[in-house]
Amino acid sequence: xxxxxxxxxxxxxxxxxxxxxxxxxxxxxxxxxxxxxxxxxxxxxxxxxxxxxxxxxxxxxxxxxxxxxxxxxxxxxxxxxxxxxxxxxxxxxxxxxxxxxxxxxxxxxxxxxxxxxxxxxxxxxxxxxxxxxxxxxxxxxxxxxxxxxxxxxxxxxxxxxxxxxxxxxxxxxxxxxxxxxxxxxxxxxxxxxxxxxxxxxxxxxxxxxxxxxxxxxxxxxxxxxxxxxxxxxxxxxxxxxxxxxxxxxxxxxxxxxxxxxxxxxxxxxxxxxxxxxxxxxxxxxxxxxxxxxxxx
Numbered sequence: 001x002x003x004x005x006x007x008x009x010x011x012x013x014x015x016x017x018x019x020x021x022x023x024x025x026x027x028x029x030x031x032x033x034x035x036x037x038x039x040x041x042x043x044x045x046x047x048x049x050x051x052x053x054x055x056x057x058x059x060x061x062x063x064x065x066x067x068x069x070x071x072x073x074x075x076x077x078x079x080x081x082x083x084x085x086x087x088x089x090x091x092x093x094x095x096x097x098x099x100x101x102x103x104x105x106x107x108x109x110x111x112x113x114x115x116x117x118x119x120x121x122x123x124x125x126x127x128x129x130x131x132x133x134x135x136x137x138x139x140x141x142x143x144x145x146x147x148x149x150x151x152x153x154x155x156x157x158x159x160x161x162x163x164x165x166x167x168x169x170x171x172x173x174x175x176x177x178x179x180x181x182x183x184x185x186x187x188x189x190x191x192x193x194x195x196x197x198x199x200x201x202x203x204x205x206x207x208x209x210x211x212x213x214x215x216x217x218x219x220x221x222x223x224x225x226x227x228x229x230x231x232x233x234x235x236x237x238x239x240x241x242x243x244x245x246x247x248x249x250x251x252x253x254x255x256x257x258x259x260x261x262x263x264x265x266x267x268x269x270x271x272x273x274x275x276x277x278x279x280x281x282x283x284x285x286x287x288x289x290x291x292x293x294x295x296x
Contacts, residue, residue, distance in 0.1 A: 008074030019292030052094035070102035200263030205279035
């Protein structure tokens with residue numbers, strides 16, 4: 001059985017990814033803190049504590065575990081809860097350390113970029129996308145430290161792919177939602193389009209994110225590739241193009257949105273990995289699903 005290191009494994013979405021991968025891999029779950037020596041990890045799972053901004057710790061950990069793959073999911077997930085310099089430095093440094101160490105170990109890489117790299121989510125004035133639906137070729141124009149760190153991380157991803165002939169897949173998730181806890185629906189029910197315009201009211205279920213990570217590990221890309229993780233439709237329950245036109249007063253010249261279609265295209269993930277999103281807010285918003293249990 002192959003070994004996979006998952007960083008940020010105890011985070012909100014990291015737990016779901018770790019749980020999903022432990023079905024098929026020996027998983028080394030890495031986070032800043034260890035859950036404790038008294039806990040019993042679930043099958044195929046081990047825990048390690050490491051500071052990913054410390055290059056020595058990262059290199060030591062990767063060398064000891066000798067992974068076949070590294071899923072780098074650790075990050076400060078927003079520019080709004082820490083000083084901008086801390087967000088940028090932590091996220092760029094940890095991504096550099098994790099990806100370089102993985103590439104030197106000849107491990108394939110899957111890691112968390114973000115839709116925030118486009119620059120819509122935290123812009124002072126939300127810009128209209130150049131075209132809709134947005135593909136991975138859309139220009140990246142962030143104005144905030146989080147999105148800018150993801151752009152820098154993708155340059156690191158390209159670098160390790162070139163230098164080490166590594167397989168590096170950057171996943172750009174939309175706003176991650178959890179079964180039974182779809183906060184995005186609060187925006188839909190309020191009717192305040194401004195609250196979700198930063199990603200054109202797109203979202204993704206955490207179980208779909210975990211499924212895409214698993215698919216990307218199973219089908220390594222050549223070099224660096226970036227793919228979206230998004231649900232098939234927006235969470236508004238209305239035509240997406242109508243919402244875009246209502247909020248911005250116009251549509252981009254190149255707009256082929258159909259019905260409630262998501263503003264983030266997942267065609268590339270379907271082509272590379274045969275992955276399509278399975279979950280919709282219509283069923284998942286009120287679903288009763290237990291969160292993953294990684295230890296007893």
